[in-house]
Amino acid sequence: MPPSPEAHGLGPHVVGQRVVVRRVLPGETGPSGGPAMTDLLGVCTAWGDGRCVVQPESGEPVTIALADVVSGKPVPPRPPVRHRVSPLAAQTRALALWPDLETEPVGDWLLRRSPTASARRANSVLAFEPSGVEGDYERVVAFYASRTGRPIAAVLPESAEDALFRGHGWVLESHDADTLFQLAGVAQVRRGLRAGGSGSPGSSGSAGGSVEVREEGGLAVARLDDRASGVAAYADDWVGFRSIEVSPEHRRRGHGLAIMAALLEWGAEQGATTAYLQVLGDNVGARALYERLGFATHHAYRYLAPASEPV
Numbered sequence: 001m002p003p004s005p006e007a008h009g010l011g012p013h014v015v016g017q018r019v020v021v022r023r024v025l026p027g028e029t030g031p032s033g034g035p036a037m038t039d040l041l042g043v044c045t046a047w048g049d050g051r052c053v054v055q056p057e058s059g060e061p062v063t064i065a066l067a068d069v070v071s072g073k074p075v076p077p078r079p080p081v082r083h084r085v086s087p088l089a090a091q092t093r094a095l096a097l098w099p100d101l102e103t104e105p106v107g108d109w110l111l112r113r114s115p116t117a118s119a120r121r122a123n124s125v126l127a128f129e130p131s132g133v134e135g136d137y138e139r140v141v142a143f144y145a146s147r148t149g150r151p152i153a154a155v156l157p158e159s160a161e162d163a164l165f166r167g168h169g170w171v172l173e174s175h176d177a178d179t180l181f182q183l184a185g186v187a188q189v190r191r192g193l194r195a196g197g198s199g200s201p202g203s204s205g206s207a208g209g210s211v212e213v214r215e216e217g218g219l220a221v222a223r224l225d226d227r228a229s230g231v232a233a234y235a236d237d238w239v240g241f242r243s244i245e246v247s248p249e250h251r252r253r254g255h256g257l258a259i260m261a262a263l264l265e266w267g268a269e270q271g272a273t274t275a276y277l278q279v280l281g282d283n284v285g286a287r288a289l290y291e292r293l294g295f296a297t298h299h300a301y302r303y304l305a306p307a308s309e310p311v
Helices: 087-097 136-145 160-167 186-195 255-270 284-293
Strands: 018-029 035-048 051-055 062-065 069-074 102-106 109-113 153-155 170-172 179-185 212-216 219-224 228-235 238-246 274-280 296-306
Touching: 018 051, 018 062, 035 062, 087 179, 087 228, 087 238, 087 274, 087 296, 102 136, 109 136, 153 160, 160 170, 160 296, 179 186, 179 284, 186 255, 186 274, 186 284, 212 255, 219 255, 228 255, 238 255, 274 284
Parallel strands: 238 274
Antiparallel strands: 018 035, 018 069, 035 051, 051 062, 102 109, 153 296, 170 296, 179 274, 179 296, 212 219, 219 228, 228 238
């Protein structure tokens, strides 16, 4: 007789939750000659009267006799589609924020160099997966030696690439905390901005002025006279933000939110349904604000650089 489902974490309390259920298939024989069993993943929609009902992601609901349940447990909700992309794919989409970027692949690594920007994101090798080619490290050093004079690598924490560069004597490039790459749905951010006081979607107003958005060199640049500014880029259904800045004497007046609202509306007009930004992990205030707007961390990464001369 199968054990009680409740012994495996199932019961009336899982109604409405995503669960995995292992069950006996009555009348069928398994490979070893015993009862055939199968697993079912879906949302439990009913429990009682000797049965449970599970709605899989596709197809009709499945009714299971509790006597046929072998084991099961609740499982975390499936992440939104936007969160299923790999960190490398997400970072590749974010290259749109640097239209003049000079890039060169080294297998699955990407050398990045901007002639106009000093940001690390635009002047480092993106090494989130094994390159798959020989001489990758030497090519990184040579590339930046002839351009910036200082090689920098963006890597995932505790990854093989993190260990590889550290093995060559590289250390954290600065005292900054790891950077968090955050995602949110455009519609969700719109609601968050409205609740945050930036006005209704489409509003470009801010206390004491109006935000102007212009397209410059493939980017959207928003300005609130000399008080605040920011930049956005659109590519492949995503809109990203960077350089959201407010003059010190004008902070805490909602100007930053007004800049984001205007840039978000520009992105929505291009067809974006996903928004992204990046923030340092120890920037507690900014993280709290972005969380209220609906942003969640997709991945964290860090920058490494030679402690002295490359070895």
